[in-house]
Amino acid sequence: MSFDLVLFGGTGDLAWRKLMPALFQAFRHGTLPEGGRIIGVGRDDLSCDQYRALIRSRFDNVELAKRPNDEEFTRFAALLEFVRMDLSKPDDYARLGITLEQRRADTVVMYVATAPNLFTTVCEQLAVAGLNTAKTRVVLEKPLGHDLASNRAINDTVRRVFGERQVFRIDHYLGKPAVQNLFALRFGNALFEPLWRREHIANIQITIAEELGVEKRGAFYETTGALRDMVQNHALQLLCAIGMEPPINSHADAIRDEKLKVLRSLKPWTAEALARDVIRGQYAAGTIAGTPVEAYREEVGVDPQSNTETFVALRTEISNWRWAGVPFYIRTGKRLAGRDARIVVNFRPTPHAIFNSQIDVANRLVINLQPKDGLELHLLAQGQDNRRNSQTLAPVQLDLDFDKRFGIGRVGAYERLLLDVIDGRLNLFVRSDEQEEAWRWVEPIIEHWKNDLQGPRLYAAGTWGPSAASAMIARDGYCWAEET
Numbered sequence: 001m002s003f004d005l006v007l008f009g010g011t012g013d014l015a016w017r018k019l020m021p022a023l024f025q026a027f028r029h030g031t032l033p034e035g036g037r038i039i040g041v042g043r044d045d046l047s048c049d050q051y052r053a054l055i056r057s058r059f060d061n062v063e064l065a066k067r068p069n070d071e072e073f074t075r076f077a078a079l080l081e082f083v084r085m086d087l088s089k090p091d092d093y094a095r096l097g098i099t100l101e102q103r104r105a106d107t108v109v110m111y112v113a114t115a116p117n118l119f120t121t122v123c124e125q126l127a128v129a130g131l132n133t134a135k136t137r138v139v140l141e142k143p144l145g146h147d148l149a150s151n152r153a154i155n156d157t158v159r160r161v162f163g164e165r166q167v168f169r170i171d172h173y174l175g176k177p178a179v180q181n182l183f184a185l186r187f188g189n190a191l192f193e194p195l196w197r198r199e200h201i202a203n204i205q206i207t208i209a210e211e212l213g214v215e216k217r218g219a220f221y222e223t224t225g226a227l228r229d230m231v232q233n234h235a236l237q238l239l240c241a242i243g244m245e246p247p248i249n250s251h252a253d254a255i256r257d258e259k260l261k262v263l264r265s266l267k268p269w270t271a272e273a274l275a276r277d278v279i280r281g282q283y284a285a286g287t288i289a290g291t292p293v294e295a296y297r298e299e300v301g302v303d304p305q306s307n308t309e310t311f312v313a314l315r316t317e318i319s320n321w322r323w324a325g326v327p328f329y330i331r332t333g334k335r336l337a338g339r340d341a342r343i344v345v346n347f348r349p350t351p352h353a354i355f356n357s358q359i360d361v362a363n364r365l366v367i368n369l370q371p372k373d374g375l376e377l378h379l380l381a382q383g384q385d386n387r388r389n390s391q392t393l394a395p396v397q398l399d400l401d402f403d404k405r406f407g408i409g410r411v412g413a414y415e416r417l418l419l420d421v422i423d424g425r426l427n428l429f430v431r432s433d434e435q436e437e438a439w440r441w442v443e444p445i446i447e448h449w450k451n452d453l454q455g456p457r458l459y460a461a462g463t464w465g466p467s468a469a470s471a472m473i474a475r476d477g478y479c480w481a482e483e484t
């Protein structure tokens with residue numbers, strides 16, 4: 001099956017950091033279908049050879065094991081072409097059409113990795129140039145809008161140009177191996193299903209912590225913030241994966257229907273809950289891995305008085321029979337104490353304690369997303385001190401390290417998702433109604449913050465965020481997993 005992958009934003013940050021490395025890995029692994037062509041699109045006046053040379057030089061920033069050697073790059077470069085385009089000019093789309101016409105690939109993927117304000121322009125212009133044929137798929141990067149209205153406006157335009165089955169809305173967290181393992185754990189094993197409910201689970205914590213700050217994306221981040229950048233999409237998708245009902249089969253819509261139900265069941269916000277259960281923070285100067293780092297307000301492109309949040313912690317519930325009353329805590333932030341993404345499922349303690357020690361860290365399942373990908377089951381076992389014949393219990397941990405089990409260098413999120421687009425598999429992509437529902441749910445938080453004069457709470461870089469996030473969870477009698 002031949003394909004053309006047109007990369008709008010072909011000289012942009014995402015192309016260098018994620019997409020080209022992922023495409024190269026697929027090429028190296030032999031999973032990229034043969035007969036493919038990757039067409040970078042950008043405003044620069046580059047020949048195809050110059051574009052190839054530019055990509056070659058960018059690979060110097062990629063970790064060593066994932067860099068091509070000369071021979072590999074020569075073969076990979078044969079797939080690469082470049083088309084110069086001004087995305088607002090209809091004539092330039094006609095020129096792209098001529099390039100596509102030269103080979104008439106079976107599948108054409110339009111990957112829109114541009115600034116979000118260009119999504120609708122690109123889709124509309126593709127239609128004007130007649131490039132929205134039945135064999136075309138369009139990939140849209142997040143953020144798709146900055147609130148419900150703008151998200152709907154983009155989806156409406158896209159819908160006029162492409163059928164829903166041609167639209168691949170990326171949330172790269174769904175491509176992470178740990179998320180697919182979560183589906184496998186929940187729906188491939190009978191063991192956990194009877195326990196996966198309010199009667200047995202005390203609370204669930206979703207943490208996506210980053211050590212990095214906003215890097216060079218200050219200007220973008222200023223108008224985005226952690227709620228829109230991470231909660232509306234990645235964190236809520238994780239919440240769906242953990243909270244959804246078993247789908248009737250593994251087809252894309254069966255999965256997406258169940259995720260949508262979770263989003264619709266999220267407890268609506270009240271004024272009281274907004275004030276009490278949502279904490280926003282912003283990093284101040286601090287130390288990360290022994291190195292001093294500057295405050296968010298000192299980053300390039302950031303307003304020195306900025307109130308943009310770089311941290312969010314919140315508490316919600318899924319109001320349905322399975323989950324009523326179980327708190328779900330979401331926490332994400334930049335410049336935190338570690339790069340650590342995980343879901344912690346805390347089971348209820350035994351109903352009656354016959355041993356004299358009670359240890360909080362037991363009865364816990366941890367799904368690690370990164371830096372390592374695996375599962376930990378925390379249990380209590382008899383401790384070592386048998387001399388006194390005492391019932392000393394000790395926490396023990398069953399570790400399933402997927403890197404060790406399946407080998408490092410497994411398929412990364414973008415690699416997996418790009419291959420899915422080329423193959424036309426929609427399972428790991430977000431449907432427009434899911435996305436709108438997620439916006440609908442976060443919008444009251446955005447509105448609340450507009451009127452909240454207090455602004456974000458400052459936290460020192462290299463910590464776990466403002467102490468209010470710990471106080472919030474402590475009100476329910478719990479603590480974040482790393483605090484036990």
Ligand code: BG6
Pocket residue numbers: 210229341
């Ligand atoms: C992106 C956000 O979607 O996800 C970034 O825009 C964030 O701000 C990134 O750094 C985190 O992804 P990962 O895969 O490194 O956890």
